[in-house]
Amino acid sequence: MGTTGEPGRRRTRDTYRRVIGLTGPLLPCVSFLGxxxxxxxQFGSVLLVARTSGSLGAAGVTGGALALGRVACGPLVGRLADRHGQRPVVLAFSLANALAVAALVAGALAGLPTPVLAxxxxxxxxxxxxxxPLARARLIALARRADAPQNVVGAALSFESSLDELSFVLGPALVGLAAVLAHPAYAxxxxxxxxxxxxxxxxxxRTARAVAPARVAPGPGGAAASGRAGPRPVRTRAQRAPMPRRVLALFTALAVQGAVFGACQAGITALTARLGQEDQAGxxxxxxxxxxxxxGLAMAAVPERVGARTRWRLATGAGCALSLPLPGTSGLPGLYAVVTVLGLAYAPHLITVFGMVERAVAPSRLAEAMGVATSALVGGQALAVAVTGRLAEAHGPCAAFTAASTAAGLAFVLALTVRPTTYAGEPGKALHARVRDAQPR
Incomplete structure (x- = not known):
């Protein structure tokens, strides 16, 4: 085993070293914590309002409003980042978000009415x-500017998706721990x-410069273009190519994957509650x-000859097959086994679809596309939690798990029928969206 697998593991390690080398070790740490x-x-707002108001209804309304705000404004944040650069946009929204979360905590502790909390x-x-999403766009831009091979770009997507998964595991766990030991307000x-x-x-x-939107244009008279000394170059807004229609199918696929997440979450919550083990849901x-x-991390080892459409079909086919035992799950050991194995298909699906989105859009709309993609995923999850949660209350966890399997089947059908295209615009009609340098060469 050591002799046959060691070359592959070495290649994977070398690939991830190249990914980290694009940014340095600080950026992944900062982006993960950010x-x-x-x-x-998301989870903390529900626990906070439930604790302070004593009303699960108020908590659900507040959490739903938070998810709706995120879904509605996510594409706008990406669009602003494409037009004005990540640095000013992320800085402004980070500070605004800190103030908004602090205001929500203060409002909940003060016992404000439910509409105000919403x-x-x-x-x-x-x-x-x-x-x-913006870290993903930034890392892709760095890889493209460095003329990195496709396996490095794929590893970058794998790395970012794994960071997302870990954050969405650790975040709710920290909230739950704070709720048990003290109060959700601390989290x-x-x-x-x-x-x-x-x-x-x-x-x-410093890597924010890799996705700066500014372009350098010659001053009056075209002196810069002719090579003569002339007026100082001026910054002009980049032209924005239209969003390709076929990329909408990829956004739909992410919304359906989000629905699988949400239905699974509702089913897990309902089943653990039925078993009297509510604390096991998280x-x-x-x-x-x-x-x-x-x-997701293991995706870097998949050979380049396995194309994106093949990966998409394999990931969604595996997700569909592995979800079939969900409706028949009735005990805690079986739930752990089925759901854990099902997790094998999630990240490969997300990584593949995000990669196809990156190939399908123009560089001037990359951050916006990543924002829309993330909003589709979150929106599908939020809608599925709301709908399948009611199904689980009325008909038991089997109903929610059946909805999850159905959504997984729909994701497989999309992978079989959709033929995503690549962006064929400038520069050089590249097969991938390449991000130009922010500074003149």
């Missing part, structure tokens, strides 16, 4: 700085402090997330 509050405040929750969701306050510091550090990191979901993160 995206952790996003995973914390507005505060919507503000907290709308100001999320999208560190995760929310820590999230506000973290997004203000690490979000700002992500914005100010652990079960965390086990699935950890397995997904491991599978």
């Amino acid at each position: 995206r952790l509050p996003t995973a914390t405040i 507005l505060q929750g919507a503000a907290a969701g709308a100001t999320v700085p999208l560190v995760g 929310m306050a820590a999230a506000a402090a973290l997004v203000a510091t690490c979000g700002s550090a992500f914005a100010l990191h 652990l079960v979901y965390a086990a699935m997330g950890v397995m997904s993160a491991v599978a």
